[in-house]
Amino acid sequence: MIYKWNYEALTTQQKEQRDDLAKKLGISPVLCQLLIQRGISSSEDAYKFFHPNLKDLHDPFLLPDMDKAIKRIEKALGQKQRILIYGDYDVDGTTAVALVYKFLRKFTTNLDYYIPDRYDEGYGISEQGIDYAEETGVKLIIALDCGIKAIEKVAYAKSKGIDFIIGDHHMPDEILPDAVAVIDAKRTDSTYPYEHLSGCGVGFKLVQALAQNNKIDFSELTDLLDLVAVSVASDIVPITGENRVLTYFGLKQINSNPSLGLKGIIEICGLTYKGITVNDIIFKIGPRINASGRMMKGKEAVDLLLANTIEDAREKSANIDHYNDDRRELDKRITDEAIQFIDGTVDMSKKKSLVIYDETWHKGVIGIVASRLTEKYLRPAVVLTKSQGLITGSARSVMGFDVYKAIEACKDILENFGGHTYAAGLSLKEENLAEFQRRFEALSLEMIAPEMMRPQICIDAELSFKEITPKFISDLAGFAPFGPENLNPIFVTWDVQDYGTSKPVGKDNVHLKLEMTDKTTTIPVNGIAFRQSSNSEIVKSGRPFDICYTLEENTHNGKTNIQLYVKDIDTGQLSDSH
Incomplete structure (x- = not known):
């Protein structure tokens, strides 16, 4: 695959800001360039970026209708009305339901949760779900990660004497459902400072507001942040602003004291002794939670996330792992069928x-x-x-x-x-x-x-091998957690040469193990180029070539070192620009 490399050099003004930041922060100008690209141009903003703080979370009552939602929930709790937490069947929806349920069950036993069946009911609020609420005596439904367009369904519930609170993050239509409260930062009348919350993030703001209104200390909420981190990573929302703070502390929770349900999934993914990252959630944890709603019933994912014993969590995680295996087989077969159809017709x-x-x-x-x-x-x-x-x-x-x-x-x-x-x-x-x-x-x-x-690679900054120092790597780690709008930076190094020891590796020699030098150092730097053994001839020719890559930690035999994950190798397609 031939990639187009996109690299925009800084303007004169941005270079001045970069150099000023480098002096004030005492870090590499290259890293300051990354800050400028992320809209961070002052040392104060940089400090906040490198030191996420839960005190920087926004007041939840700035969200539209939050005051109405809290008033109605408090009425339901005070009058011992039955409450149903209703959510979508994907990771975001099931984590949202689990989070709000975990918080509310501290104050009431008159509580239930509902995930619609993907096949019998489809996406969003269903009449079947409302009928279930009526049959079980529910007076208030709290819908999370869905409901922003459920005008008819909310009216149907109202006709049965059931109130709705909607907490969503999808785009609303001009007309909103006639619910007691419609909480969505994307509402046209919203003045909330951050509009990219996940559905579970909206659920967290709901319990934050409830805690705040009842003088419950914020420390009572921190054990819920692991679910928020899983939702943010899995739903591919921007990891900026408030989401970055929530994900940062959510990852800390996952790595130190995850809920029993998540612990069960972590074990079955083989992640128990690893520092879990956003990528681990995207590629391992999230797909397993999702598999429940894809293959069977999304409610099983919530059952797992609410597990009260590690034995129960392990049993439910094993079931969900089987669903994920089935999902993979099905996904491959249908993808192959689709490709065959497209290529043939x-x-x-x-x-x-x-x-x-x-x-x-x-x-x-x-x-x-x-x-x-x-x-x-x-x-x-x-x-x-x-x-x-x-x-x-x-x-x-x-x-x-x-x-x-x-x-x-x-x-x-x-x-x-x-x-x-x-x-x-x-x-x-x-x-x-x-x-x-x-x-x-x-x-x-x-x-x-x-x-x-055309496939494109967006390059963040030029980097020489001499600049890849332990301090540089340590400072770069402060940019995490990585995700949309705060991606793991891609660097470019020009005029690289093989040290003489690069070679194809892996099954069928499809990958390329690299040992390289550049103009700034004679000490070889290690890299791996997955599925790029076709570039072996370029590398071994002795001619200089250009590489773009991310910097990753690689642990082998108990030893951790830095490795370049090479995205592409080129013989000089950008030679005019360097």
């Missing part, structure tokens, strides 16, 4: 998007399949199947194309839709499928430039 030279449908595909994995197709074909992908008499599916997008807005532009032929800039869900009647395909492709043709369909 679609002229990709004339298409800027993919909308594919097969009524036999498993609803639980089509979002993953859409992600894989987007990655392979570098185009937004909508993967659809049939469920409950409707065509339903998931969409994923390429950088720069707002798939949510594209789907919203087709709302007159849709039954339902929701999501974010790069990931969304939708449902429609079968007779509208062809028109949706036509409109979505027309929007893609209009809005997607050719460079958006």
Whole structure:
């Protein structure tokens, strides 16, 4: 795959800010460049960035309708009314439900939780869920990570004497549901300082407000932060501002004293003796929690997260691990089928998007399949199947194309839709499928430039091997936790040469183990280039080449050292710019 390397040098003003920061902070100008790129140009802001503090969390009562929500919850607690916590079946929804339930069960036993069945009920608030609430005597439903568009369902609940509080983070429509409270930082009338909370993050702000209003010390909430960190990482929301603070302390909780449910998952992932990172959550912990809702029932994930004994947690984690194995097999089979269909029937030279449908595909994995197709074909992908008499599916997008807005532009032929800039869900009647395909492709043709369909690597800064010192690595660690809008920096080093010992490694020699020097040092630096053994000839030729990479810790035989994770190797495609 031929990548386009994007590297924007700092402006003169930014260079002055960088150098000023370097003097004040006593750290590498390269790291100060990374701060400038993240919008941090003062030593005060840099201090806050490097020293996350729970005191910097915003007042939860700044969220719209929070005061109304707390008043209604306190009424329910005071009158011993039955409360139902209702959430989506993905990681964000199940962690949100578990978090609010864990907090409220300290004050009432008249409490229940509900996760809709992906297959019988579909996404969001369902009449089935409301009927369950009525049957069990519920007077208040607290919906988390869903409900922002549930106008009819909230009215249905109201007709049965059931109140709703909605805590969501998805984009609202112009008209909001007639709930007691609609808490969403994305409301047009919201003045909340940070709009990128996860659904579980909104749940945390809800219990923070309840604690604050009842003079419960914040220390009573810190054991809930592990769930928030799992939701932020899994839902791919920006790890900036308030999310960065919540994730930083949530990771500390996960690594020191995780809840029993998470401990069960950590054990089954083989992460017990490892410092767990955002990547571990994204690739190991999150998929297992998700697998429950994808393959069976999302409620099982909440059951696990609320486990009261380690034996119960281990048993439930083992079940969820089996679901994850099944999910992987299904995901691979459907992805292979989709690729075979596209390669056999679609002229990709004339298409800027993919909308594919097969009524036999498993609803639980089509979002993953859409992600894989987007990655392979570098185009937004909508993967659809049939469920409950409707065509339903998931969409994923390429950088720069707002798939949510594209789907919203087709709302007159849709039954339902929701999501974010790069990931969304939708449902429609079968007779509208062809028109949706036509409109979505027309929007893609209009809005997607050719460079958006070429794989790109965004380089943060130039770095010489001489600058990679223990202090540099230690200071760089202060940028974590990494995630959207605070990504692990990608560095470029020009004119690198093989030390003479680089070689292909791994099964079938598909990877490339590198030992390199540059103009600034004769001491070799170690690197690994996964699936890039085809570059072996370039490396071994003796000619200089350029590399872009991230810096990672690698532990082998109990010894930890720094290794370059090489993203791409080039013989000088950017030679004019350095």
